[in-house]
Amino acid sequence: xxxxxxxxxxxxxxxxxxxxxxxxxxxxxxxxxxxxxxxxxxxxxxxxxxxxxxxxxxxxxxxxxxxxxxxxxxxxxxxxxxxxxxxxxxxxxxxxxxxxxxxxxxxxxxxxxxxxxxxxxxxxxxxxxxxxxxxxxxxxxxxxxxxxxxxxxxxxxxxxxxxxxxxxxxxxxxxxxxxxxxxxxxxxxxxxxxxxxxxxxxxxxxxxxxxxxxxxxxxxxxxxxxxxxxxxxxxxxxxxxxxxxxxxxxxxxxxxxxxxxxxxxxxxxxxxxxxxxxxxxxxxxxxxxxxxxxxxxxxxxxxxxxxxxxxxxxxxxxxxxxxxxxxxxxxxxxxxxxxxxxxxxxxxxxxxxxxxxxxxxxxxxxxxxxxxxxxxxxxxxxxxxxxxxxxxxxxxxxxxxxxxxxxxxxxxxxxxxxxxxxxxxxxxxxxxxxxxxxxxxxxxxxxxxxxxxxxxxxxxxxxxxxxxxxxxxxxxxxxxxxxxxxxxxxxxxxxxxxxxxxxxxxxxxxxxxxxxxxxxxxxxxxxxxxxxxxxxxxxxxxxxxxxxxxxxxxxxxxxxxxxxxxxxxxxxxxxxxxxxxxxxxxxxxxxxxxxxxxxxxxxxxxxxxxxxxxxxxxxxx
Amino acid sequence: xxxxxxxxxxxxxxxxxxxxxxxxxxxxxxxxxxxxxxxxxxxxxxxxxxxxxxxxxxxxxxxxxxxxxxxxxxxxxxxxxxxxxxxxxxxxxxxxxxxxxxxxxxxxxxxxxxxxxxxxxxxxxxxxxxxxxxxxxxxxxxxxxxxxxxxxxxxxxxxxxxxxxxxxxxxxxxxxxxxxxxxxxxxxxxxxxxxxxxxxxxxxxxxxxxxxxxxxxxxxxxxxxxxxxxxxxxxxxxxx
Numbered sequence: 001x002x003x004x005x006x007x008x009x010x011x012x013x014x015x016x017x018x019x020x021x022x023x024x025x026x027x028x029x030x031x032x033x034x035x036x037x038x039x040x041x042x043x044x045x046x047x048x049x050x051x052x053x054x055x056x057x058x059x060x061x062x063x064x065x066x067x068x069x070x071x072x073x074x075x076x077x078x079x080x081x082x083x084x085x086x087x088x089x090x091x092x093x094x095x096x097x098x099x100x101x102x103x104x105x106x107x108x109x110x111x112x113x114x115x116x117x118x119x120x121x122x123x124x125x126x127x128x129x130x131x132x133x134x135x136x137x138x139x140x141x142x143x144x145x146x147x148x149x150x151x152x153x154x155x156x157x158x159x160x161x162x163x164x165x166x167x168x169x170x171x172x173x174x175x176x177x178x179x180x181x182x183x184x185x186x187x188x189x190x191x192x193x194x195x196x197x198x199x200x201x202x203x204x205x206x207x208x209x210x211x212x213x214x215x216x217x218x219x220x221x222x223x224x225x226x227x228x229x230x231x232x233x234x235x236x237x238x239x240x241x242x243x244x245x246x247x248x249x250x251x252x253x254x255x256x257x258x259x260x261x262x263x264x265x266x267x268x269x270x271x272x273x274x275x276x277x278x279x280x281x282x283x284x285x286x287x288x289x290x291x292x293x294x295x296x297x298x299x300x301x302x303x304x305x306x307x308x309x310x311x312x313x314x315x316x317x318x319x320x321x322x323x324x325x326x327x328x329x330x331x332x333x334x335x336x337x338x339x340x341x342x343x344x345x346x347x348x349x350x351x352x353x354x355x356x357x358x359x360x361x362x363x364x365x366x367x368x369x370x371x372x373x374x375x376x377x378x379x380x381x382x383x384x385x386x387x388x389x390x391x392x393x394x395x396x397x398x399x400x401x402x403x404x405x406x407x408x409x410x411x412x413x414x415x416x417x418x419x420x421x422x423x424x425x426x427x428x429x430x431x432x433x434x435x436x437x438x439x440x441x442x443x444x445x446x447x448x449x450x451x452x453x454x455x456x457x458x459x460x461x462x463x464x465x466x467x468x469x470x471x472x473x474x475x476x477x478x479x480x481x482x483x484x485x486x487x488x489x490x491x492x493x494x495x496x497x498x499x500x501x502x503x504x505x506x507x508x509x510x511x512x513x514x515x516x517x518x519x520x521x522x523x524x525x526x527x528x529x530x531x532x533x534x535x536x537x538x539x540x541x542x543x544x545x546x547x548x549x550x551x552x553x554x555x556x557x558x559x560x561x562x563x564x565x566x567x568x569x570x571x572x573x574x575x576x577x578x579x580x581x582x583x584x585x586x587x588x589x590x591x592x593x594x595x596x597x598x599x600x601x602x603x604x605x606x607x608x609x610x611x612x613x614x615x616x617x618x619x620x621x
Numbered sequence: 622x623x624x625x626x627x628x629x630x631x632x633x634x635x636x637x638x639x640x641x642x643x644x645x646x647x648x649x650x651x652x653x654x655x656x657x658x659x660x661x662x663x664x665x666x667x668x669x670x671x672x673x674x675x676x677x678x679x680x681x682x683x684x685x686x687x688x689x690x691x692x693x694x695x696x697x698x699x700x701x702x703x704x705x706x707x708x709x710x711x712x713x714x715x716x717x718x719x720x721x722x723x724x725x726x727x728x729x730x731x732x733x734x735x736x737x738x739x740x741x742x743x744x745x746x747x748x749x750x751x752x753x754x755x756x757x758x759x760x761x762x763x764x765x766x767x768x769x770x771x772x773x774x775x776x777x778x779x780x781x782x783x784x785x786x787x788x789x790x791x792x793x794x795x796x797x798x799x800x801x802x803x804x805x806x807x808x809x810x811x812x813x814x815x816x817x818x819x820x821x822x823x824x825x826x827x828x829x830x831x832x833x834x835x836x837x838x839x840x841x842x843x844x845x846x847x848x849x850x851x852x853x854x855x856x857x858x859x860x861x
Contacts, residue, residue: 002709004633008741009825012678017636025648025708251648253637253708305648305706337665360663 005093005100006081014080018254019047022073022095025251026303028060029096030070036180039063039071039106040094040141044119045534050075051250052258054312055110055147059168061246069176072096073250074107076119077126079531079538085126092126101127105179107141109160111149114511115504115534117156120145121526124159131523133161133206138189142179150203151234151281152460152571155514155522157205162196164203165574166235167267169243171201194227201235203574204228210516210570216557218515218568234281234576238613240267240288245296248303260308260341261300263293265325269314270599270615272606273371274382274590275410277459278314280583281576283606284614285599290321294328301338309333310341317346318600326354334358344369347393352400362444365404366397372416373409373423379593380415382463382586387427394431398438404448405431410456411478411499414467414590421478424451425485425495432491449491452498453482455505459512460571461578463586469509469559475502503541504533509559515570518558520551579607622690623721625857626703627714629682630675634710639674645711646686652706655699656692672727672833672853673734673798676805681830683735685853687719687727696859717857725856731799732836733783733850736806737829739791742822745814754787757816765812778804778812783848785809791827798833 002023004011011017032038041060043050050056056073063071072094077085085092091100101107107127109120124131129140136143145156146164153163164172175196182192190206197204207228211220223230237243245264252259268285269278297309309329313319322345329340340358344367345351355364370385372378378385394405409424428451435447455475458467470478479499486497510518521544528543548555563569565584572580582605589596596604599615609616630642637645647667650657659665672685699716707713719725740746757763763779781804784795792813796804806828814821834850842849 002633008678011636017677018638018641021633021636023633023709025652025706253634253641253645255641255644302652302654305651307647307651335665337659337667 003098005098006090010081010084014084015078016047016254019075019078020081020095022098024253025305026248027073027096027250028064028071030064032070032097032099035070036068037070037106037176038099038104039069039108040074040101040104041071042074042107042109042123043112044076044109044116044123045112046078046532047075047252048254048256051252051256053110053112054262054264055168057246057249057262058244059108059172060250061248062169062172062244065244066173066176068180070096072104074101074123076122076532082122082126082531090126091128092123102129102140104141107143108164109143109145110147111145111153111156112147113534114149114155114508115539117511117522118526118530118533120156120159121522122531125526132158134158136161136189142192148277148281149512151277151574151576152512152514153203153205154210154516154570155511155518157516158519160205161193162202162204164235165201165232167237168235169237170235171199174199175202194225197223197225197228200233203232205516208573218570221568221570221573231573231575234574236282236284236286236577236611237267238286238611240286241292247296247299249300251304251306258310259306260310260339261297261304261306262310262312263296263300264288264312265293265316265319265321266313268614270318271315271384272382272586272596272598272604274380274463274586275371275413275456275459277462280461280578280606282314283576283578283608284611284616285318286614287319287321290324290328293321293325297329297332301333307337308339308341311343313343316343317351318598323350330354330357346389347397349396352396356400362401362403364402365406365448365450366394366402367406367408368393369408370427371408371410372413372420373425373427374420376593377413377416377420377423379595380590381410381413382590382596384595384598387430390427391430391434395434395437398435398447399442401444403435403444403446405450407431407449407451409451409453411453411482412456412470412475412505414464416478418481421481422485424453424482425489425497428486428495428497429489429491432489432494435494436491447494448496449494450496450498451486452500453479454500455502457505457508457512460569461574461576461583463583463590465513465569465583466563466565466567466587468562469506471556471560472502472506475505501536501539503544504539506555506559507533507544510555513569514558518553521547521553524551577608577610582606622860623687623719623726624690624699624716624860625685625687625719625727625853626716627854628684628686629712629714630684630710631680631682631712632710634708635678635680637710638677639671642675642684642711643669643671645708649703649706650688653699653702655688655703656690656694658689658691670726670728672731673803675830679828679830682714683830683832683852683854685727685833693860695861699860715854715857716860717854718860719857727853728800730835730856731833731853732797733795733834733848734798735831735834736794736796737788737791737831738794738806738810739827740810740822740825741827742825745819745822745825748817748819749787749792749813751787753817754785754792754813757813758782758785760816763812763816765808767808778808782809793831 063069130136142161144162145160150163193204213219266287268282270285371383458464525547532538658668668689696716703713762777767774781797837849
C-alpha cells in the first residue's frame with residue numbers, strides 16, 4: 001500500500017484531504033532507484049486549479065516518456081494545511097511518491113499570474129529549500145521557472161536558479177542531458193548553471209547584473225560571464241502535429257476546475273490586440289490539424305473517461321478547421337453522454353447553430369468581450385470587434401432563444417476619457433434594446449445583460465508596455481462613472497454591472513513590469529503572511545502596503561511613471577521574436593487610433609516569421 | 622438489465638468522499654466501456670445508485686451500487702475490465718444481475734452493516750476488555766445524544782446494535798443501516814468510551830465496513846424481532 005506523507009490525524013482535520021494523496025488514474029509511478037532525475041512539477045495554487053492546467057499535463061507526460069526521468073506533481077497546500085506544516089515542520093512533498101521535494105533534482109514552477117508569487121515562496125519555504133538561489137547547494141533541487149510570467153522573470157530573479165523562456169517541448173531534453181553529464185562529471189552547482197546558460201531559451205539570473213540610473217531607471221543589464229548570452233531566445237514549437245501531447249492526462253479524484261478533456265487546437269493569435277501579452281509572446285500562430293485533433297479526442301476520452309471535451313486556444317474562431325472539428329465532435333459524441341464545451345466563439349450563424357446543439361440555451365449565456373465601450377477606444381486597443389458585430393450577433397442570439405449576455409470590458413486603458421467610460425453602459429443598453437426589438441411573443445421575459453470591467457494592467461512585450469497606470473482611487477472613480485452611466489440607461493433594470501478590485505490591480509502592475517528590486521517586497525509580504533493573493537477570500541492589502549514601506553520600494557515608480565520611448569526595460573534581454581520596433585510602432589498607431597490588420601489579412605512585419613513556421617507561411621507551400 | 626456491483630475501498634482512497642467515488646465510477650464505466658444505460662432527456666446521465674454513502678476516513682470491503690445495462694457483458698469480463706482501469710484503492714469484487722423490481726435496488730433494501738472499528742490510541746485500546754464490551758452490550762438501553770442539523774436528540778441506540786464483540790482485529794459491530802434507521806459506528810464507540818469512563822481520543826478510530834445486508838424477514842417476523850439478513854451480493858447472480 002502507498003505510504004502517505006501526512007498522518008491520518010492531519011488528513012482528517014483539513015479541508016479536502018484528497019488534494020494531498022496522489023494516486024489518481026493516469027498518474028505515473030516509477031522506481032526511484034531506476035531513474036537518474038527526479039523532477040517535481042509545481043503549479044503554485046491549490047490542487048483543483050493546478051490540476052486544470054494544460055501546460056503541466058503536457059510537461060508531466062513529456063518528462064515521464066523519458067525512462068531516466070520521473071516527473072511528479074506538487075501544488076500549494078491550502079491555508080489550513082500550510083499552518084500545520086509550518087507548526088510541525090513537515091516538509092512539502094510530491095503527490096506521487098509522497099517524498100520531500102527537497103530530495104528532488106529539479107523543482108519546476110509555472111508562473112501563470114503575478115498574484116501567485118507569494119505562493120512560490122511558500123513552496124520553497126515549506127520544502128525547506130533556501131529562498132535565494134545563491135544560498136542553495138547540491139543538497140537542494142535546481143529551481144526552474146516557466147510560463148507567461150517568466151517573460152519578465154526579474155521580480156522573481158533571486159528565487160530561481162533557472163528560467164525556461166518559451167514552450168517547454170523544445171529544449172528540456174537538452175537540459176536533462178546537460179544535468180546528467182554535469183552530475184556524472186562531479187561539476188559544481190555553479191558550473192552546471194553556466195552550462196545550462198548555454199542552452200537556447202535558458203536564463204540563469206545569477207549570471208546577469210543590472211545597474212540603475214540615479215532616477216531608478218534601468219541603466220544596463222548584461223551577463224557577468226562569457227557563458228551567458230546577452231539575449232535569451234524564446235522557444236516555440238513549429239511542428240504542432242509532431243510534438244508530444246498527453247493522451248492519458250491525470251484524472252483527479254476531486255472535481256477540478258477543468259474536469260474535462262482539453263484539445264489544444266492552436267497556439268498564438270492572429271489578432272494583435274495591443275493590451276494582450278499572450279497575443280504577442282505566443283507568436284506566430286500555429287494550428288494543429290483537424291485529423292490529429294479528431295484522433296486525440298477519441299484516445300483521450302477513452303483513456304480518461306471524462307464526460308466533457310473542450311477546445312482550447314486564444315481565439316478559437318480563428319482556427320481554420322473549426323467548422324469541421326466542431327461538426328465532427330457533435331456528430332460523434334452528442335447523445336453519448338459526452339458534453340461538448342465550446343469556448344467563447346465569435347457569434348455568427350455557424351457558432352449559434354453549434355451552441356444550440358450542445359447547450360441548453362435557456363440556461364446558458366453568450367459572452368462578448370468588446371474590451372472597450374467606444375469605437376475610438378476599440379481602435380486604440382486594436383480590438384477588431386465593431387458595435388455592428390456585437391449588436392448583430394446579439395440580435396441573432398436573441399432570435400435564437402438566448403436571453404442572457406455577458407459583456408467584458410477594461411477600464412484604465414491608455415487615452416481613456418470619461419466619454420469612453422460612459423459608452424460601456426450605452427453599449428450594454430443597446431444590446432438590451434436589441435432584445436426588446438423582438439416581438440413580445442418571441443421573448444422570454446426580461447433579458448439579463450451582465451457587464452464586468454477589470455482594470456487594465458500593462459504587460460511586458462505588448463505595445464502598451466510603455467503605458468502608465470492610474471492610482472487606485474482613480475480606478476475606483478472610473479468604475480463609479482460607469483456605474484452612474486448605467487443608472488441613466490433606459491433598460492437599466494435588465495443591466496447588471498460588476499467591477500474588479502483596484503488594490504490587486506496595482507500589485508499586479510508592480511510585479512508585471514517590476515525589476516529585481518521588487519523581489520524583496522515579495523519576500524517581505526510573504527513573511528507578513530500574504531498567501532493565495534489571487535483569492536478574494538485570502539487577499540489582504542495592508543500587509544502588502546507594509547511590505548513596500550518596510551523595504552523602501554515605491555510602487556508608484558512601477559505603476560504611475562511614464563516610460564520613455566528608449567527606456568531600457570528589465571525584460572529587454574529576452575528575445576520573443578517580435579521586435580521592440582514593431583511594438584513601438586503599434587504604440588504609436590494606438591495613439592493615432594489606427595487599427596492594424598490581423599496576421600491573415602496582412603503581415604505587419606512583427607518579426608515572428610523568423611521562427612520559420614505558422615501563420616507567417618500559410619498558403620505558401 | 623439491472624446489475625449490482627460490489628467493490629472494496631482501501632488505502633489512501635479512504636480520503637475520497639462519497640460524491641467523488643460516484644464521479645470516479647462514472648469515469649470507470651467509460652474507460653472500461655461497460656454498456657451502462659443512460660436516462661433520457663436533455664442531459665442524459667448514467668443510471669447508477671449507491672447503497673449507502675461511506676464517510677471520509679473509512680475503508681470498506683463491502684460497498685455496493687446498482688446500475689442498469691443496455692447491452693450484454695459477462696460478469697467476469699466486466700470485473701476484469703473495470704479493475705484494469707481503476708485506481709489503487711478501489712477494487713471491484715463482483716458484478717451480478719439482480720431482480721428488476723424498483724424496491725430491490727441497493728438504497729431501498731439496506732438493513733444492516735458490519736463494521737470493524739479499532740482505536741489507534743494505545744491507552745484507550747487497551748482499556749477495552751471482553752468484560753467491558755459484554756457489560757456495555759448487556760445494558761437495557763444505551764441513550765446517546767444525536768446531533769442533527771437543527772437540534773440535539775436523545776435516542777436509545779441499543780435496539781440498533783445487532784451484534785458487538787471484541788475480536789483480535791478490534792471491535793466487531795453489526796448495526797442497523799439504511800434509509801429507515803442508521804447507526805454510525807463512531808456513535809457506538811463514543812458511548813462505549815463513556816461507559817468505560819475513559820476520555821475519547823479525537824480522530825483516532827480506524828473504521829472499516831465489512832459488509833452490507835438486506836433483511837428478508839416478513840413483516841410479522843420483523844414485529845417479533847426476527848431478522849433474516851443476507852448480503853446484498855447474495856441477491857444477485859453472475860452473468861455468463
